[in-house]
Structures are given as C-alpha cells and as structure tokens.
Amino acid sequence: MSGAGRRALTEIRRAVERWPHDALRPDCQLQTVLAKRLEAGSIAPASAASQSAGAREDAERKQANALFALVENRYITRHRLSDRMMKPKFNPTYYEDLLAEIEEAPNRSWTARISKKLRGMFRLK
Structure with a gap:
C-alpha cells in the first residue's frame, strides 16, 4: 500500500476514534464494524478489489473525508x-x-420499556 493509502487509513482510524457512542444500540457500534474492516487492511468494499490501487486509495480518501464531515x-x-x-x-x-x-x-428499566410500549399500543383520549 502506498503512502497515500496509509494516510487515508490513518485518517479513517482517527475519525473512528472520535465517532460518538450509540446509546440506543450498545451492541451494534459503527466503531467496531469499521475497526474490523481496518484490521483487514482496507475499508473499501469487496467489490472495489478489482479496482486499481490509485482508484482504491482515492475511494478510501473520500470515505475518510465523509467520516470526518459527519x-x-x-x-x-x-x-x-x-x-x-x-x-x-x-x-x-x-x-x-x-x-x-x-x-x-x-x-x-425493562418494566418501563414494556409499560411505554403498551401505552403506545392503547392510546385512550
């Protein structure tokens, strides 16, 4: 991987570290998904494997920019x-x-979630 590709992956790692924790879905975090992809050495989807190295690095740089924008x-x-x-x-x-x-x-709590769900199902006016 060239220097530009490594820089893009480093930028993606920095963005992943700054990504906020999702309290609504604690068992499914974007950070863990992206970290697994980074361990594989590339954040690009599998379909991008057929692309040239320059196109792949360009796509990774754009993804890093999009992550930082968010x-x-x-x-x-x-x-x-x-x-x-x-x-x-x-x-x-x-x-x-x-x-x-x-x-x-x-x-x-579990009981509060169930009661909220039941109140939503049966709205009385």
Whole structure:
C-alpha cells in the first residue's frame, strides 16, 4: 500500500476514534464494524478489489473525508434548518419530544420499556 493509502487509513482510524457512542444500540457500534474492516487492511468494499490501487486509495480518501464531515457536523453548520422546519404547526414540540425520548430510552428499566410500549399500543383520549 502506498503512502497515500496509509494516510487515508490513518485518517479513517482517527475519525473512528472520535465517532460518538450509540446509546440506543450498545451492541451494534459503527466503531467496531469499521475497526474490523481496518484490521483487514482496507475499508473499501469487496467489490472495489478489482479496482486499481490509485482508484482504491482515492475511494478510501473520500470515505475518510465523509467520516470526518459527519464527526465534525459540517453539514449541520453549512445547511441550517429553519424554525419552520423544526417546529411544525401540527406539533411544535415534536422534535424536542423526540430528542428527549431518545436520550431517555437507553436508561429505562425493562418494566418501563414494556409499560411505554403498551401505552403506545392503547392510546385512550
């Protein structure tokens, strides 16, 4: 592997180290999947094996750039969402409620999860 390919893999390793932990799915983390691919020596998919070395290195460099863009939230800073988008008229607190639910979900007990599920199934008004 050339120097450019090694640099791309090093950048991907750095991005994987900075990737946030997923509390909703603790048994399935992106870091572990990418780490296994990096141990194999390449992050490129198996279909890329037939490509030339230069094309593979270019693809790995693009993947490293995409990972860093996600880790650093480049898209959220570049493409801001308006208040109209984040506070729809039909339910202005929808996204705040959704975020609160996502933050609360990993810490719920088994009985709390079951009761929440049952309450969602049988909504009485």
